[in-house]
Amino acid sequence: MKAFQFVTARDSRHALALMGAHGSSGRFLAGGTDLLVELKSASGVPELIVDIAGLEELKGIAVNERGLRIGAMVTHSEIMASSIIRELAPALAEAAHTIGAVQTRNLGTLGGNLVTGVPSMDGGPALMALEAQVTVMGAEGCRHLPICEFFRGPRKTALGPAELLQEIVIPARNLGKPTKFLKFGLRKGQALALVNVAASLWVNWDEHVFVEPRIALGAVAPTVMRAKHAESHLEGRAITPEVMTEAGDFAAAEADPISDFRASAGYRRDLIAVLVARALAGAYACAKAEHEGKAR
């Protein structure tokens, strides 16, 4: 690794001030599982690394009036172990479990995962299917934006060079919304997604129709994306396996996958169709189990 300066930030003001003074030649360090790999290979190494592990404002998992708040510095292991997340947004815990291996999950954070802006990130789809919001902190204060506006392109986000991702909030109205996350990689362990998918839905049981179906796809476009044609195909429609398959075909058509050394674009499209139908069936199964549990 090339030489750089290393500072442990005391709090967010300190971190933002340091970065403000360094502009684009500085980088924040969260878990380091992405940044260290980059530093070891990159030619243009930053002058300053600011360790943000001690920032209290970026920690914690709790329910508040806005919804379920997850601090950006929460690790994937903490997400898997959180009883609050497992109860209110279990798909997030399932997604966290698919990230790397134990060692990576113990260091890697949800915030770091989102800020990388890597299209195959496993932390993104379930949050997008639950219409999460993120809070961005700058020297001037905080701004909130929907997660789909946070991602701007491959490895590009809405963050300015001297801004921190502070927290992710799943809105209160979507807590407990039946959701399923699925990832297809070339191996079970330690594999990046060829395609990952999350689907969430409510069911109107009187008419047995989809309500607010949300589908998010990863690794098949410049950013994690919503499959809006597939969603509108489902909205208000009677729930059948056939209609789920149709939604999968819509999603495959509206995605924009690339061919690379992991898979061809055509193979990725086939995976989208299958995974979307399965994720919808999985979310529906969760909804049904809960509905029958209540009825009993």
Added chain:
Amino acid sequence: MTNLTLNVNGEIRSASVPPETTLLDLLRDYFSLTGAKRGCDVGDCGACTVIVDGKPVNACLMLAGQAHGRAVLTIEGLATRERLHPIQTAFEERAALQCGFCGPGVILSAKALLERNPNPTVRDIRDAISGNLCRCTGYTKMIEAIQEAARALRGETRERAVPVPVEGARP
């Protein structure tokens, strides 16, 4: 330079290192603890696994400065002069290692697992060591050894006290 103080295998150690030093460099090059291996150096192989504050991590993906004030356990801290750790005993008895390069990492991953979960299923074990690549064994004997160690640590089998070879005593 980054000045740091940390607990390594129960001892307080200090060092002054260039900021770009990783925890793996610190352990191997400054403290001469070469049990953690440099394999891929990018977090894929797990040969550098050490336990930081109770959690297995890849030492190659942590800057030394991030370990300031923390407790690090390496394979050198597992056995005492008199006795191997039950996981090490089980690995020896089951011949669970071949070339041994991945061994320190696998054993520390197993230790962290058994501390959290004294009675793991085969699936739990596979999950716990999925970040430790082994190109010799095919993992089967490792999994058996970890199950055996779990039984020993639960007190279900009588442990044999295997003496640690004393340095210089071997031919």
